[in-house]
Amino acid sequence: MKKWLVLLLSVLLVTGCSSKKETENATGKKQPLKKVSVVLDWTPNTNHTGLYVAKEKGFFKKEGLDVDIIMPGETGADQLVASGKAQFGVGYQEAITQARIQGVPLVSIAAVIQHNTSGFASPVGKKIQSPKDFEGKTYGGWGSPVEKSVITSLMKKENADANKVKIVNMGDTDFFTAVKRDIDFAWIYYGWTGVEAELRNEKINMVYLTDYSDKLDYYTPVLETNEKMIKENPETVKAFLKAAAEGYEFAIKNPDQAADILIKAAPDLDPKLVKKSQEWLSPKYQDDAKEWGIQKQEIWENYAQWMYENKLLDKKLDAKKAFTNKFLPKQ
Known part of the structure; x- marks a missing residue:
């Protein structure tokens, strides 16, 4: 959404x-x-x-x-x-x-x-528990420059290299389909997609923006x-x-x-x-x-x-x- x-x-x-x-x-x-x-x-x-x-x-x-x-x-x-x-x-x-x-x-x-309830979600099997774990992974987004900036700023806090993240456009593909196909993590609102994951019994890890920067609590x-x-x-x-x-x-x-x-x-x-x-x-x-x-x-x-x-x-x-x-x- x-x-x-x-x-x-x-x-x-x-x-x-x-x-x-x-x-x-x-x-x-x-x-x-x-x-x-x-x-x-x-x-x-x-x-x-x-x-x-x-x-x-x-x-x-x-x-x-x-x-x-x-x-x-x-x-x-x-x-x-x-x-x-x-x-x-x-x-x-x-x-x-x-x-x-x-x-x-x-x-x-x-x-x-x-408060901002959004964050980066991934299936637990992808083993992404913090921004450092974004390295070597593929992010699925919608093509906005702000996405790369947010990912980079979070990764900097853990001395991680944002250049090691592959960014692709998900288009209209939903989160659950995309993570089974060609991406490792995506930006979601927990209140909708996260709750849906609970109902589907698909365990996910969340990296909330507000856990890493007060400026991202918009x-x-x-x-x-x-x-x-x-x-x-x-x-x-x-x-x-x-x-x-x-x-x-x-x-x-x-x-x-x-x-x-x-x-x-x-x-x-x-x-x-x-x-x-x-x-x-x-x-x-x-x-x-x-x-x-x-x-x-x-x-x-x-x-x-x-x-x-x-x-x-x-x-x-x-x-x-x-x-x-x-x-x-x-x-």
Whole structure:
């Protein structure tokens, strides 16, 4: 479920026009719901549960919104949100950082998960227990420069040689197929692929990024919008986040019920995987933060500095413009 892979699904673009559906305002008078769309980064999974809960339980409607949750097309969520063809999206701190350096006006408005739960996974038989063990192995990724930089930075900490790692593009091949075919390790989210490994009784080793560098504890994923939306429709952004926060808070307190809502919305998903993944992930949405969704400037600065030091950025990021907490309901 990694971010900027090209997806094969088509997308129905929905612009921010009024809907024929209605809700009552504070005076009891019916008003049309405002139609907006939120583009996922990948096929539906437990990173997105709060959005589906907010839709199913009427939290969006209560805030005057008719929200379409749609799949990204070949252009991806970031491009659709940046261009205004979608009002909101599921993005990632690393991608938003790179986008802003290039002048793309994306803004992160909430952290879906407080800490980075991703890492490098491998079957136990590959005997990869630390970055040093990457030497002589084949890594399967999606072709982003950040992959090699992360692998190199982790290996440097153990005086290992990153040049001894072969990097190949996995394409759309899933982790379990790829490690049986032509790779030794890959970058995964434990909350989905790791949990799936548990269900399949396939034992894996994990090398978590956060075990080796605090600077790699960045926000992944996040909810995003664009600067124009913030400037021209701040009340819509506020309403969207209020409902989304309520959805994720419900999922934190009721993982089993929340999983059922996601299964209903995406019936092609494996119900056992959704249930177990939701149980694992729900406590991590808010984790040690005061409230769900809060982001820290130091997290944005630390990761951007790491990217700059690793020559992934041409200039330093103005972190204050890359994210905001002001639309979260309890700020």
